[in-house]
Amino acid sequence: TYRTAIVGCGRIASLFAADKKRKGIVTHAQAYQAHPKTRLVAACDINSERLKDFSDRWSVSALYTNFNEMVEKEKPDLLSVCALNSAHAEMVKYAVKLGVKGIICEKPISDSLKSAKEMIAVCRNKKVPLLINYSRRYNPLHRKLQDWIKKGNLGQIQTVSCYYTAGIMNTVTHLFDILRFFFGDADWVWTNPEKVLPGKVGDPTADIYIYFKKGFGCTVSALEVNDYMQFEIDIYGTKGRVRIEDSGMSARTWKVVNHRVYSGYKTLQEDRVYHSNFGKNLYFLVDSLVRLVEKKTAPVCSGDDGLK
Helix, strand or coil: EEEEEEEECCCCCCCCHHCCCCCCCCHHHHHHHHCCCCEEEEEEEECCHHHHHHHHHCCEEEEECCCCHHHHHHHCCEEEECHHHHHHHHHHHHHHHHHCCCCEECCCCCCCCCCCCCHHHHHHHHHCCCEEEHHHCCCHHHHHHHHHHHHHHCCCCCEEEEEEEECCCHHHHHHHHHHHHHCCCCEEEEEEEEECCCCCCCCCCEEEEEECCCCEEEEEEEEEECCCCEECCCCCCEEEEEEEEEEHHHHEEEEEEEECCCCCCCEEEEEEECCCCCCCCCHHHHHHHHHHCCCCCCCCCEHHHHCC
């Protein structure tokens, strides 16, 4: 059994569990408590009220407002870093120095490329697995779609269109990652300086265009989150189409058929709808970390993925 600790007791660490609309395992705390090989033993947050709520909710008594002190005294085997991204690098480096065996870091990996590279280098030198929580990679539906694309079920990808709300660092970083998961690395990226929606300080919502090394483009259109929430990916291939809808909770597919009106032409006909939920993504993330520590698997979303 691995002793686990969490730093940063906010929404993804704990508070999402209070939302009755969110079903399943939707926090790091729930995932550690559900996994048969992990035991949640400690938590850290500078907000004492949030820390108390965490303690009451998960029956964790080892509480700290100082991260270094928690790591020194509790000596966790596994650590979730859910604090502000500006603090990720120093926390990861200190935890590795004191002997932690595996780390899950919330997205984005850090607040700068320099810090991200330092985190990756420290973990690699000490052979400590570092996973980034881009949760869609752990979702069965998204993994199925990646397999379809890889096997050529959609044919050659022609173009991709995406829609999102709520900031580049907050939301579109998830989109960037799942696009890389599906299609590989980008060749170049452009953003439109004429359309930048206001958002949280330092996290604008902007229109973006990505051109992938595989030879096709992807438009990423910004929408105002105060009007409604949106996260959608529409993929056109030479053999069909798939649209990921409802923030990733469902996917709709189309197949190529003969056109019913125009002789000699083909068209797209809606085929199937697949449904999913995110109720076990974090469990699969924790399980992936455990299996990495035990050298039984390859990383699903590594520090290098977070950097890219």
